[in-house]
Ligand code: FES
């Protein structure tokens with residue numbers, strides 16, 4: 001996301017022109033070739049997981065442009081940067097994206113290893129520090145890691161394989177065409193006695209010139225050993241299960257202090273006065289340090305406050321409790337989320353700024369036989385990764401080194417350098433594992449705090465956020481009112497669509513607030529609405545930000561998918577139609593949408609991707625609807641107070657549909673025995689991790705739908721920990737999540753996975769609750785039970 | 788001076804007796820397998836064994852553990868191959884991994900106490916442990932694998 005913002009501000013460069021490729025013989029790839037037993041074992045629930053099989057056309061590897069070309073520092077594919085081979089044959093591959101649970105730290109090195117013909121058992125993975133000029137873009141967000149780096153990583157592996165082959169050919173004095181790299185060694189074709197291991201060839205191979213892209217021979221898909229199989233474990237599995245994996249709070253530096261910060265309770269507030277005398281009496285407390293505050297728009301600058309520095313975490317926390325601080329609340333001291341909701345509803349009932357206009361919506365509404373309308377509300381939310389923000393910094397007069405769980409290691413490095421007035425070369429950012437990110441850890445305020453406190457005390461400092469800090473001082477998912485109206489003509493068809501979106505913008509964190517959303521937000525489920533309706537108006541009403549607004553997994557897609565897909569259910573009811581048939585009728589025939597003809601804005605944002613590579617393809621949206629419905633047994637008879645609900649949404653250029661099966665108890669208690677999710681994420685690189693992302697999205701979806709609301713009174717967040725900001729637990733999670741992946745060849749481009757599973761869940765649940773009870777829920781969250 | 792046993796080794800603590808075991812383990816002993824997730828007993832990320840029972844290390848003070856035996860994930864099995872750890876690996880359970888040591892310690896206490904736990908008993912025993920990434924389906928299946936009957 002940050003990358004997108006940079007892209008937005010810097011103006012986008014054109015995508016790289018695809019080059020011709022030395023393609024291998026066409027092959028047919030099929031998941032039938034994978035070891036299904038191992039695959040099912042990994043997914044943990046035999047019978048739950050299935051893959052939609054499809055006969056595939058023969059395919060060659062053709063390069064295609066992606067949005068990576070427009071991201072800061074683009075991509076790098078140089079084997080010297082990403083791979084080292086030791087004399088004993090150990091292959092070390094660099095993971096340059098941050099690992100927060102999606103598995104990219106496994107999947108991207110796996111892509112390199114496969115093209116390299118390396119044996120995964122002899123591969124180790126090391127984490128890159130923040131260094132984009134060296135590794136390419138590292139902003140781990142926007143569901144982009146595999147989408148943007150599968151091609152460079154294939155290129156990297158194929159190039160190094162060619163270098164190993166060239167080195168062996170030179171060693172044997174034969175034509176390179178006569179040698180082949182196979183399973184961690186190079187063999188002489190026709191003479192099986194001649195073989196050289198990767199370790200023996202490493203030095204000579206690395207001295208070879210890196211072959212240009214168009215000379216490379218890529219593996220045909222049928223020869224992939226790891227890609228597309230879903231058979232390998234995540235690289236950190238053993239360390240995670242033994243407790244040796246290193247997260248943000250785990251590194252220990254000699255002489256390290258621990259700091260916690262008392263921050264202003266209202267965004268933009270400042271310390272009027274403070275008394276730390278009781279704090280300083282506590283044995284083990286070493287210093288208090290005042291951190292300067294910031295006034296929005298302040299990007300990721302610290303909120304300010306008083307840091308308590310001690311020799312251990314417990315003492316620092318005790319010391320913070322003893323601070324006496326008088327705050328000046330500043331201009332946001334009156335923020336009240338209930339009043340704000342009412343104001344947003346008012347705004348949504350009046351015309352807003354036209355963002356997309358197709359056909360003549362005014363005429364369609366004037367001529368309508370009837371109009372169906374509904375208003376949907378989503379409150380603020382906070383990320384609540386299991387690991388709250390934490391960072392370790394060691395700052396001296398001329399250097400800074402950081403260890404932190406950050407989604408944007410290079411952005412963090414730039415921000416810390418600027419904050420401390422150091423050249424970027426003097427700052428190192430080491431990336432630990434992230435105990436969840438969800439967008440929170442793209443914003444490095446906590447690292448900046450650690451750097452400031454370390455500098456002030458002249459020692460390494462671990463700056464720990466508590467759960468309360470995380471919930472009260474974050475960057476919040478925006479709150480929104482989405483109002484949709486549909487004109488129904490005399491034939492019972494939807495002839496007009498008007499969607500008004502009102503929500504404070506993320507842009508307010510970066511630039512003076514206009515109260516209007518910007519193209520990135522418009523592109524997430526609003527102006528890209530894919531329905532086959534002739535007259536469309538998308539309008540944006542003004543809403544000013546009164547807290548720090550930031551991106552949260554799936555971002556604006558959450559309220560938009562909730563509104564649009566709930567509204568489809570409402571239309572089905574109003575018109576007496578089956579909800580799935582209604583959805584398919586609205587999507588219309590399979591086609592690639594022409595954004596200009598659909599009246600989408602000229603600056604239409606397609607997740608930063610070139611439209612030609614990742615167009616809106618309604619055939620694929622239909623496909624996941626049909627697949628999820630079929631696998632869920634759509635239309636089957638269910639007992640009283642049970643129901644199925646369906647929702648489908650394209651986000652991060654992937655297509656996902658979910659069917660939620662709900663049971664509503666006599667006391668209104670909501671439970672979900674089963675979720676069926678169909679995923680079309682193009683070529684699927686690691687189906688096992690795709691399944692785990694979808695399983696997790698159903699749980700997080702349940703949390704958002706039932707529980708998640710951050711509310712404000714007098715400018716202050718009212719929640720503080722898991723008792724009032726609740727999470728779905730095992731006794732309230734969807735009992736069974738079935739994931740069905742649409743299989744595609746490489747030519748159907750790999751698309752996002754980390755985020756797009758989330759948006760369909762809440763509307764599918766709302767539609768299911770309606771089917772079970774006749775109650776339509778339009779305001780999130782629903783609570784554990786319905787009235 | 789408080790004396791206790793951690794992973795079979797005699798340890799002592801001369802600081803604040805009210806210090807939660809979690810911070811003693813992490814800050815004083817450098818055992819970072821137990822994680823901080825909430826500090827108030829609501830998430831289970833800090834779960835360790837006290838005299839064989841799964842407890843929240845953020846709620847137990849060092850004084851509460853005086854004279855007792857504490858086992859952390861680092862001491863669960865000398866080779867790191869406790870059946871629960873193995874089941875977690877068989878099913879590739881973790882996403883980010885942060886909650887998983889707490890989940891594993893909770894599950895290990897369950898299977899020790901109730902080696903034939905039912906699905907409902909597994910759910911009940913594991914519901915105090917939050918996984919924000921949402922690995923519950925696999926966590927349940929992994930415990931199921933250990934207690935058999937899958
Ligand atoms: S940190 Fe102990 S239960 Fe959450």
Ligand code: FES
Nearest residue numbers: 883884886918920
């Ligand atoms: S694996 Fe991330 S919180 Fe459980």
